[in-house]
Amino acid sequence: MIKVPLISNTSYLIRQLPSPTAFIDTNYNIVQTSDKWTSIFNKKNESSNSKSLFDVFPNLSHKWKMVLNNCFNGNPQPMGIHQAFDVNDKELWFEWTNAPWYDNEENIIGAIIQLSNITEAVKNELELNKKDLLLQQQAEITKIGRWEYNIADNKLFWCATTKSIHDVSPDFKPNIETALFYYKEGHSRNAISMAIFEAQDKGKSWNNLKLQIITATGKEKWVMAGGKPIYNKGEMVGLIGTFQDIHEQVEADIKTIDNEKLLRTLIDNLPVNVYIKDTESRKVLINKAECEYLGVDDPNDIIGKSDFELYPYEGAKKSREEDLKVMNTLRPILGKETINTTLSGKQTSFLSSKIPLLNNKGVAYGIVGISLDISQLKEKEKELRNIINIASVQNKKLLNFAHIVSHNLRSHSANFSMLLNFLENEKDEKEKTKIVEMLTRASNNLLETLDNLNDVVSINTNTNIEMKEIDLNSKILDTCENLASFISNNSATIENNIPVNFKVKSVPAYLDSILTNFLTNAVKYKSPDRNPLIILNAEKKGNYSVLTITDNGLGIDLEKYGEKIFGMYKTFHDHKDARGIGLYLTKNQIDAMNGKIEVKSKVGKGTKFKIFFNEKN
């Protein structure tokens, strides 16, 4: 039989209990509650009396029935912590305790339940858990592990991340000695040992130590270690610290440095000038070749400077315009032939390219320039062109010569055949004699032509002509002596202004021929109005000895005849001795000695020939 608890007198006392308290009978019905309880759980202070405990707290698990049952049997057990909601639906946490409810006769008639509000404590704990979780996640993401060392019991704690960085299992138990052995022997181990020693000895903390460890699986890893002592009531009780895996970062850094080195080595050793300019056309980077070109040892002497500081204004302006065009159009200039002049006046031919440098938005932030010095190539090209020119001139000369030869021989042979034809058909003896005379003349002409051609051929084929230093004055004296009667017959005067001991380099026979030809011509083509006056001068000019022969003769219309005057069989005056071979031979001889002839003339006034003897060869 169930005893009904006596409540009337005591109920007032119960209501005043300071903590939330409820009395339930053995049927779990709430018999009496304290005002505190009522104020927390009951709306409008309505009494929950005689309601079932589980009706009021539907969240309470039926497992508690067992606990309460045990209580009814005199074996109270702790009920633990439970979440509940107050009248305002606010979340609260309570620690529930219970005790058997005895009547006067020590019979258990129910249970007394008391709650203590531990919401604050639970919240703190949740916060802590959350922080722990957060820390753990942070550690996983950033690969920053932590550790704690307790000096008193010489215990070392590693968090999961620290363990994973060491490649040890999650249940690994580290200690301070073995922990240090993970650091790579040498700098890394020394540095960390020193840091820990100083922390314990002097209370110094350490951070950002970039060290290498060798993990449990033998892998080398870069870590960033930091740590500091912790104190309790002024006494050092341990060390805490962080442990970060920075292997990828360091490797990337090393790789970047390696790449930079590689790039630098490459651009420095490329046989081309390389530079990078910013949007203001200031040099940001230059390689060794460019340094050498600009005449500096240290690139820093150039970096930051614009073309206007490195090149003459005009060139710099042009270059700047080019840079702007490349950066604005984003279209590179490739392999453009340029001639650059430095401030010192040095000229260099380049094959230059300018390529825009783009940022990730596709906007140019500068240009990279690559220039190949092609000065030598250009020089070679010039030489080659020169050689081609010489060859083509020679070829032309040869063709011209072939035509001359053919023309001359043909004209003689034509005469022969014509005359022989006449002779064959001629009956008149007198006419026959005349034809034979003609034939003899034709034959002599042919011989002379052959001699002339032979002279020309020998000049042009004689490749190892022997040059000698010859005293010009004595040669002129010889020539004048040979021409003495010719000169005096023409009442010619020769004024010799050549310095004593003036030497020219020439083939002796050529010099004879040259002097004879020019002097003869100067007298031969005299003006009918005056006696011939021939003035000889000589000077050294560069690589040449220059002989100037000035006459006061007929002169030649150079505008009309020009270079023809040196042509074969070209005569320009109606003179019985003009054969058109002298100047041609002379020109060939001078050409053969790498010299040259210049001519100035005025019709009716005279002619001035300048003969350049090459002294260098």
Add this chain to the structure above:
Amino acid sequence: MKKISDITIIDDDAITVFGLRKLISSSIECKSVESYGNGKIALDAMIHIFNNDQRIPQIIFLDINMPIMDGWEFLDAFIKIPIKDKIRINIVTSSIDPFDKKQWEYYKSKSHHLITFNQKPIDRNKITEITQVA
């Protein structure tokens, strides 16, 4: 024999002039044969004839390679003289230089005169052929 009034030979080679004269006199009948030693003398003579309203020779034998003024220079100046008659100009040369052939074609197209190009030697048949009045 054909009748031609005047023939002019412009050549500096005495033998060629001799030969041409001989060939002309034996194959055609003509009033006079003049010869000049180079282009300049010939041109002066032609201008003189023209200015005095005399008759320009109907046939001219012209050498190319001559001193003072060569055949081409002569031709260049001659075709500028406003002669109404069609003159026959026979270039007689031993040159095989293609340049001379080109010059001939050039002047041929530029002038109303009949200009022919003849390689030496000239024989009797050839002379008959090239002394037809233009």
